[in-house]
Amino acid sequence: MKQDSPTPAENRRWLLILAVLVFAEVNSSFEVGMMYGALATLMREFGDPVGVGWLITAFLLVGAVSAGLSSRLGDLYGRRRLLILTLAFALAGSLIGAFATSLPWLIAGRAVQGMSAALLPLTIGLVREHLPKARVPVGIGWVAAMASFTAGAGILLGGWLVDHAGWRWIFWFSVGQTALSILAVATLLPPSVRQAAVGRLDLLGGVLFAPGVALLLWAVTRMKGSGPADPVTLGLIATGLLAIGAWVRHEWRHPQPMIDVRRFAERQIGLAMGLMALFGLGTAQLMLVLLLLAQQPAWTGIGLGLTATLAATIKVPASLAGLFGAPWSGHVAARHGARRAALVGSVVICAGWVGVLLHHDAVWLLVAEAFLITLGGSILYAAIPNLIVEVAPTDRTSEINGMSHVVRTVGTAIGTQLATLLLASSTVSDAARGPGTHPSPAAYALTFAFVIACAGAGVLLAIALPRRSSAGAPLPVPSQVASRSQSTGNY
Structure with missing residues (x-):
């Protein structure tokens, strides 16, 4: 029986819910992006590159805990309630950072901000909870698209604020946006379904x-x-x-x-987790590597010598690619299954990083390559939650997406440290040309090779995913189709 078309009022309601969820979720993306835009300045101000690196690592480490714990609590006690609580932690962390007088306090603020890593899996669960089934893949695509776009926009905004107002203003911006998000979620988002917890909570x-x-x-x-x-x-x-x-x-x-690791043994979920881990280890280092490369002095043999603001503009066109790639990924998942979107995204990512390895000596080249990598990354990033939604129970949606976010966050944290280690494997310096020690061309080449290896492994995992229809059911093998045709008389 054909379903009735949604009324204009229903369409407006779904669009409002999706807009509120996107506005809440992008808090985390802004907090990551703006900090990348400020890293070079903070390294100069504090003179402690390893310590400043923990501004990223602390955020990601706490985020790994938050994504797993808060997502499951959201499934049990209401995702809307946990969304507000997570935003409140992000607000508190932003205030700590804004008033910090030393690097340890700044790291502490970033750690508390890391609670916002649960926003994405919670919003994905809320998309599945409130939107019609046919609209869920595209809704997830738009959530992922805005996450990608605002991460890039956050780099630009963070660089501009650092250059013109000081790094503390990146935290004041987060304070304002998080407060508005709490208000929007509390007043415009319908209450969530709550489940009864079975047994003792596995904190x-x-x-x-x-x-x-x-x-x-x-x-x-x-x-x-x-x-x-x-x-x-x-x-x-x-x-x-x-x-x-x-x-x-x-x-x-x-x-x-609390985090059902037994689901890693399920083929589609296990491979989706592997894709997320490789994404975090490799492609998630795009902002770190390209921003350092763009700002490095040209006399070092590699680098373009750009300011923080100009370097951040490299990611602006790439962020627009995310606005196209992630919704397109959702449409592909709805029509052909998420496997196809994951495979396309993985191949595009790999091609983009090979381009970076071979050609990186002009701004337009970095712009084009960042565009290609972000396009592929946004397609893959939207495909992974759709891979999970295809096979996950409704009452475990946020938990399993939280697990994928844990994997990505931990992978990104480890990848950041590995990339930093590889970039420091050989350095160049010249006191006559300027202060500081910089990664050598060989160190960059080694880092690019590591990321390409991760991207290539991602292509292989995407190929290994089971073929499914848009509804999530496994596609029948040819022998099953033939048998079914013979039994029903359809040829």
Whole structure:
């Protein structure tokens, strides 16, 4: 039976809900993007590149915990309620950063801001909760599109604020936008469905992996000075892996795990998680690598010597690519299944990074390559939650998308440290031409090769995804089609 077309009032209601969710979710994207735009300035002001790097890492580490814990709590106690609570944490972190008088306090503010990493999985769950089924893939595509666009716009805004008003204003901007988001969600978003929790809440499982990840990150940061064979570094790696193993064992055996790691064994979800991990390790380093490359002095043998604001403009056209790529990904997922979108996105990403490796000596080249990489990244980034929605139970939507966000966040945190380590593997300096030590051309080439390897592995995982229809059901194999045709008389 054909479904009735939605009324204009229903269309307006769905559009309003989607607009509120997008406005709330982009808080996290702005907070990430603006900080990337300010990194070079903060490194000069504090004179501690490793410490300033933790402004990104602390945000991502707390975000990994928040994405897993808050998403599941949202499934249980109402996603709208958790959305408001998460925004309140982001507001508090922005205030801490705005008033910070030292780098440790600034890192603390960024850590509290990291709670906003739960915004994306919560909003994806709310899209599935409030929008008609046929509109969910496109709705997810628009949420992902605006996340990508505002991350790029945040770099530009952060660079402009740093150049013209000072780095504290990136936190004051977040204060204002987060406050408006809380007001919009509280007044315009319908209440969420709440579920009854079965058994005791597994709070331990929601945070147990954080110490293990922190130890691994600490080991990575030590490698530059101590080398990979240092006993302390090796001890940190071993202890971190043991802690993560204990967390996996705890969650696997728990009857109601906070983060259901058993779902990683399901083919489509497991491969989607692998795609998200590779995205975080490699492509998510685009802003870090290209912004440093664009601002590095030309006398070093690589770099364009741009200001922070001009360097940030490289990502502006790329951000517009995200506005096209992610909604297109949603349309493809609705018509042909999310596998096709994931494969296209992965191939485009790989092609873009190969271009960066081969040609990076002009602004227009970096603009074009950033455009291509962001286009592919936005297609893939929207395809992954749609891959999950195709097979996930409705009452676990935010949790499983939260798991994917945990994987991406941890992958990005580790990738940031690895990229920083690779960029520092060989350096150049010349006191007569200016202060500071900069990555050498060989260090950049090594970093590009690492990211290309991650992108190539992503293509292979996308190929391995099961073929599904737009509704999420596996496509029948030819023998099944033939058998069905013979039994029904249809040829």
